[in-house]
Amino acid sequence: xxxxxLLQALAAAALMAALPAAHAQxxxxxxxxxxxxxxxxxxxxxxxxxxxxxxxxxxxxxxxVYAGTYQESxxxxxxxxxxxxxxxxxxxxxxxxxxxIDEGAIVPIDSLATSADDKQWLSGFFDSFMMNSRTxxxxxxxxxxxxxxxxxxxxxxxxxxxxxxxxxxxTWDEMVEFAKKLTKTDASGKVTxxxxxxxxxxxxxxxxxxxxxxxxxxxMNEAGNETYFDKPEVVEALQYWVDLSAKHKVMPGGxxxxxxxxxxxxxxxxxxxxxxxxxxxxxxxxxxxxxxxAMLPAKKQRGSPTxxxxxxxxxxxxxxxxxxxxxxxxxxxxxxxxxxxxxATGYVAVTPAAWETPAMKKYVEEVPQATVAxxxxxxxxxxxxxxxxxxxxxxxxxxxxxxxxxxxAPEAALKDAQREADRILRSYR
Amino acid sequence: xxxxGVRTAPVARAAPVSPxxxxxxxxxxxxxxxxxxxxxxxxxxTHWPALATAWHSLFSTPKGARPAxxxxxxxxxxxxxxxxxxQALWNNLWFALGTIPTSIAIALAMALWVxxxxxxxxxxxxAYFTPTVLPMIAVANIWLFFxxxxxxxxxxxxxxLGFPSHNWLGDRSTVLGATMVVAIWKEAGFFMIFYLAxxxxxxxxxxxxxxxxxxxxxxxxxxxxxxxLMPTTLFVLINALINSVRMVDxxxxxxxxxxxxxxALLLYYIYQVGFSFWDSAYAAALTVxxxxxxxxxxxxxxxxxxxxxxxx
Numbered sequence: 001x002x003x004x005x006l007l008q009a010l011a012a013a014a015l016m017a018a019l020p021a022a023h024a025q026x027x028x029x030x031x032x033x034x035x036x037x038x039x040x041x042x043x044x045x046x047x048x049x050x051x052x053x054x055x056x057x058x059x060x061x062x063x064x065v066y067a068g069t070y071q072e073s074x075x076x077x078x079x080x081x082x083x084x085x086x087x088x089x090x091x092x093x094x095x096x097x098x099x100x101i102d103e104g105a106i107v108p109i110d111s112l113a114t115s116a117d118d119k120q121w122l123s124g125f126f127d128s129f130m131m132n133s134r135t136x137x138x139x140x141x142x143x144x145x146x147x148x149x150x151x152x153x154x155x156x157x158x159x160x161x162x163x164x165x166x167x168x169x170x171t172w173d174e175m176v177e178f179a180k181k182l183t184k185t186d187a188s189g190k191v192t193x194x195x196x197x198x199x200x201x202x203x204x205x206x207x208x209x210x211x212x213x214x215x216x217x218x219x220m221n222e223a224g225n226e227t228y229f230d231k232p233e234v235v236e237a238l239q240y241w242v243d244l245s246a247k248h249k250v251m252p253g254g255x256x257x258x259x260x261x262x263x264x265x266x267x268x269x270x271x272x273x274x275x276x277x278x279x280x281x282x283x284x285x286x287x288x289x290x291x292x293x294a295m296l297p298a299k300k301q302r303g304s305p306t307x308x309x310x311x312x313x314x315x316x317x318x319x320x321x322x323x324x325x326x327x328x329x330x331x332x333x334x335x336x337x338x339x340x341x342x343x344a345t346g347y348v349a350v351t352p353a354a355w356e357t358p359a360m361k362k363y364v365e366e367v368p369q370a371t372v373a374x375x376x377x378x379x380x381x382x383x384x385x386x387x388x389x390x391x392x393x394x395x396x397x398x399x400x401x402x403x404x405x406x407x408x409a410p411e412a413a414l415k416d417a418q419r420e421a422d423r424i425l426r427s428y429r
Numbered sequence: 430x431x432x433x434g435v436r437t438a439p440v441a442r443a444a445p446v447s448p449x450x451x452x453x454x455x456x457x458x459x460x461x462x463x464x465x466x467x468x469x470x471x472x473x474x475t476h477w478p479a480l481a482t483a484w485h486s487l488f489s490t491p492k493g494a495r496p497a498x499x500x501x502x503x504x505x506x507x508x509x510x511x512x513x514x515x516q517a518l519w520n521n522l523w524f525a526l527g528t529i530p531t532s533i534a535i536a537l538a539m540a541l542w543v544x545x546x547x548x549x550x551x552x553x554x555x556a557y558f559t560p561t562v563l564p565m566i567a568v569a570n571i572w573l574f575f576x577x578x579x580x581x582x583x584x585x586x587x588x589x590l591g592f593p594s595h596n597w598l599g600d601r602s603t604v605l606g607a608t609m610v611v612a613i614w615k616e617a618g619f620f621m622i623f624y625l626a627x628x629x630x631x632x633x634x635x636x637x638x639x640x641x642x643x644x645x646x647x648x649x650x651x652x653x654x655x656x657x658l659m660p661t662t663l664f665v666l667i668n669a670l671i672n673s674v675r676m677v678d679x680x681x682x683x684x685x686x687x688x689x690x691x692x693a694l695l696l697y698y699i700y701q702v703g704f705s706f707w708d709s710a711y712a713a714a715l716t717v718x719x720x721x722x723x724x725x726x727x728x729x730x731x732x733x734x735x736x737x738x739x740x741x
Contacts, residue, residue, distance in 0.1 A: 075704045099707065102492055190594055192579070201599070202685050252578055254599030255688040260577050269579045390705040398513075401688035405601045 028324040029061040033080075033090035035073040035309065036066065037145075037278070045344045053331055060324045070309065074099070077314075081105045086314040089325040094132035094310045095385035095393075097140050098224045102387060106312045108138040112326045121330055124351045128306055131382035135224060141310030142329050143350040145341070147276045148304045148373050148380055149210045151297070152283055155290040157182060157193065157271040168272075168294030172214070172240060175272070175297045179250035182271040195250035197270040198241065199258040204400040205384050205393050206305060207274060210296045211237035213303030213381050219396075224386040225428040229396055229418040230411070237299075238410040242403055254405050262286070276307065277373040281346040284367065293369035295376045302379040308347060339363075348373045386421075387428040395420035479720060486714035490707070497710065504714035514715065516690050517698040520605055524694060525673040527609040528616065533665055535617040537658075540624030541650075554625070561619040569682035572611045573598070576683075598684055601691040608692050611679050616672060620665045627661040628654075659738040663730070670726060674719060695719050 032050070036042045043066055050062040067073035070093050077090050078100075086105065100106045113122050122139060129143035155165035161181045169175035179195025186192050198207050205219075212219060217233035220226060228234065244251040262279055264270040266286050274296065283291065296304050311329045313322055331337065338354035341347065343363045349355055355364075355374060364371055386392045399417030402408040408416070486504050488497040508514050543554045560568065575582045576597040584594060597607045631654065639649045655662075677697040680686060686693035686701070699719070703712030 071705065078707065103707070104494060188591070190588070201687055252596055252599070254596040254601075256596075256599060257573070257577070259573065263574075263577070264579070267580050388706065390701075391708075394701070394705075397687070398689045405599070405688045405691075407601060407689060 027059055027061055028321055029063060030088040030321060030325055030328065031063045031065055032328070033065045033067040033073055033077055033087040033092075035068060035070045035091060037070055037309070042345060045341070049332060049337070049341075053328055056331070057327065060327065062328060078103060078105065081314065081316065084316060086316050088317050088321050089311060089313050089329065091144055091309040091311055094129075094141055094143070094146070094306070094308060095383050095389055097132065097135065097310070098385060098387045099389050100312060101135070101140060105315055106140055107315055107322060108140055109133075109142055109313065109326070109329075110139045112313065112322055113330075118326075118330070121333075124353060125333075126348075126350060126352065126377050128377045128380035128382075129350055131222075132306060132385055133310055135222060141312050142333060144309055144311050144329075144333065145345065145347045146306055146308035146310075146350055147278045147347055148306050148376055149207060149274055149296060150277050150304070150372055150376065151272055151274055151294045152265060152279075153272045153292050153294065154265065154268065154287075155292055157268065157289075161271075165290070166292065168292055169297045171297050172299045176244070176248050176250065179244070179272065180248060183250045191249075191252070193268065194252055194264075194270045196244065196272040196274075197251060197256050197261055197264055198244070198274045199256045199261045200401060200404050201255050201257045201259075203258070203393070203397065204255075204404070205396045206307060208237065208241065208396070208400055209305035209381070209384060210274060210303070211241055211299075213305060213379070214296060214299040214301055216300045218381060219384045220386050222382075224389075225425050227384075227386060227392060227396075227418060227421040227425070229399070229421060230414045235411045235414055238400065238403055238414060240299075241400075242410055245404075246406070255401055265291075277348055277370075278308070278346045280367070280369060284369075293372045295372060295379070302376065304376055304380050305383045306377070306380050307383050342370075348377070386425060388424050391424050392421045395424070482713045482716050482720070485710055486717050488710050490710040492707075500710075504711050505718075507711060508714060508718065513690050513693065513698060517693040517695050520691070520693055521674065521695045523605060524609060524612070525670065527606070528612045528673050529666065529669040531609075532613045532616040532620060532669060533662065535613065536620030536665065537624050539617065539621045540628055543621075544625060544628045557618045557621055559618065560615050561622075563615075565615065565676070565678035566682055568615060569611065569679035572679070573683050576607055599688060601688055604684055604688065604692045608679060608683060611683070612673070612676055615676075615679075616669065620669065623661050623665055624658065627658050631657055663734050663738050666734070667727060667730060670730075671723070674723060 034046055043064075046064050046066075050064050053062055054060065065087065067076045067090075073090065074092050074096050077087060077092060080086050081103065092100070097106075109122065110119075113119060122142075125133075125143050129146050130139070133139055133141040133143060151168060153168050158165040158178075161178075163178055163181060169178045175196060182193065182195040183191060184193040198210075200207065209219060212234050215233045215237045217228065217231055217237065219228055219234070245253040258275075261270070261273050261275055262282055265273045265283065266288070268289075277293075280293065295302050311332070313325045313329070317325075332341075333350060335351060335353040335357050336359065338349045338351055339357045339360040342349035342354065343359065349360060354360055384393060384396070395417045399408070399413040402416075403410045403413040407413075485497075487499060487501060489495075489500045489503075491497040539557050543550055543557065547553075578584055578594055578596045578599075583597065588594065595603065597603050635653055635657075636649065639653055644652070674694075674696060677694050677700070680692060680694055680697045684692040686697055695715070696719070699712050699715045702708050702715060
């Protein structure tokens with residue numbers, strides 16, 4: 001009796017093993033690595049997207065793999081690539097493009113998207129998102145979860161300070177002027193409320209681009225082998241940042257932690273903060289007061305860097321798999337999906353067409369602040385990205401933090417950063 | 430399913446009597462065979478990686494189409510000019526000097542305190558040990574908010590005492606100290622357990638004899654207890670040293686080495702070079718240096734401290 005049961009079990013197991021094998025001949029399985037960088041049920045949203053896609057495309061199976069933060073994700077992807085088994089597609093920072101190209105890890109998207117329909121799709125994205133996706137005449141990444149920096153302000157505190165609660169500072173001078181009125185000091189001379197906070201831990205270069213861009217300065221060229229850290233406009237931008245605390249006393253001195261800045265805003269210890277649009281949902285749920293969202297203040301012009309992640313397709317995979325990966329990316333960035341993704345996460349919907357969908361229009365009616373990021377795109381530039389990206393970025397980060405902590409004067413700090421960047425990039429020129 | 434037949438079946442085919450060890454096999458071979466499992470693990474996960482790292486540090490980093498080529502000591506020359514490396518080295522030295530003696534002293538004090546007869550002893554021991562159980566990443570996230578200017582716990586305490594506000598993690602002069610406090614808080618409880626175990630091994634007759642001789646409590650501690658605890662102290666010292674190099678989790682969460690490398694520790698820098706810059710050859714060279722420093726320190730410790738250590 002036992003033997004019969006065993007035989008039956010064996011037969012069943014063999015059948016089960018054989019079934020997917022027979023199936024696999026016509027089914028392509030894709031592994032898809034993605035990071036989570038904002039709050040909210042992102043994993044669930046991605047799993048649902050994969051399931052929806054499989055329903056429409058039964059011949060392709062998507063296997064989403066949560067890979068940690070952006071930094072952890074690229075470590076996992078590149079390690080997997082070096083061991084010969086890369087994921088078929090992944091979402092990684094748009095600024096990782098040069099690193100991925102230098103490792104020979106990714107396929108240009110335009111070499112896959114060859115039909116007229118594909119080309120039209122690829123030209124449908126906001127141009128400022130494509131700036132971090134193209135180099136050397138090729139497109140290497142497809143915008144997916146993208147963001148920009150915006151200014152959030154506390155309307156209640158504005159009113160208390162005698163300011164118009166519905167008007168955000170439009171220029172650098174105005175921001176200082178408003179911040180001075182907003183900053184509060186208690187009897188012992190201790191500041192209880194800061195006018196403005198621009199975080200400077202971790203990746204200060206990104207926030208810094210929110211100052212250099214309005215001042216009309218670019219930090220690097222499109223080829224990613226030159227940086228312009230010591231240009232006068234850049235020095236002026238850093239001087240302004242340093243002066244906010246050192247001269248005007250409207251921002252705390254030293255390095256301001258990125259992670260606790262939204263909390264400072266909720267706790268009413270900062271009246272205005274600079275942070276990513278990706279925090280909109282977080283701030284909407286946790287701020288116990290009316291708040292506004294505005295474009296970053298202008299100097300010569302408006303401006304902000306973009307940020308966030310792109311889709312990449314990997315080498316060392318078959319042509320069939322690459323085409324299947326492209327199909328998924330196309331599907332995921334179609335207007336309805338892009339709108340759905342933007343509403344669920346707070347990222348900026350990546351195509352103008354997505355903003356025209358009924359779902360997005362309804363969302364904008366409920367949350368009018370969501371449009372600020374889109375409108376700012378017109379003035380946005382590429383996030384700092386070069387060959388040896390993390391190394392060059394670190395050179396700038398170190399310089400910025402040295403200036404903000406008073407260890408170096410802005411000009412000297414940026415000269416040092418530029419010298420270091422020149423040294424690193426020499427071999428790419 | 431109770432089926433007696435099945436259960437007895439394997440017994441019926443019981444294994445043949447295992448042959449006795451042939452008389453000719455030398456004890457040597459058996460000895461090596463017994464060592465083999467441990468040796469395989471040691472060689473595969475400790476010795477081989479260390480040697481491979483040293484070997485890789487003599488090559489350039491392979492990139493895309495460019496394969497690794499032999500560059501000799503170039504990576505080490507680079508290190509001499511690398512300001513961040515030197516800063517990380519100094520930081521690590523200060524970190525070690527700041528955390529090791531303090532956490533050992535606190536651990537010993539705590540162990541002596543909870544070794545005595547007092548009410549709620551079990552609770553106290555648990556409280557002291559709790560930081561060790563918590564994962565470092567979680568701990569660092571909590572401490573991040575302790576240190577937050579204005580409304581952080583630390584600020585609320587210092588503010589109530591009338592001290593001015595301070596940005597602990599955002600200031601170059603205080604950031605390393607702030608990360609040291611977290612490390613000490615995390616480690617002291619762990620070391621306390623070892624001291625506590627050692628203290629329980631010490632016979633109470635020694636205390637009685639010392640009391641009869643008229644020794645003060647300090648003399649008893651200085652002349653009897655502390656020398657008897659020396660083997661534990663040596664063990665804890667080595668562990669503390671390893672931890673001062675190994676423990677960087679909180680740096681990731683709290684400062685990421687900033688501001689301007691003021692809190693960069695060696696291992697954190699190696700991670701950055703290896704996995705952010707993807708310069709694996711240079712990271713290997715840095716690792717070799719850390720390995721050499723640790724090896725040298727351990728050697729000195731065992732060579733000189735061991736001679737002064739009294740084992741029971």
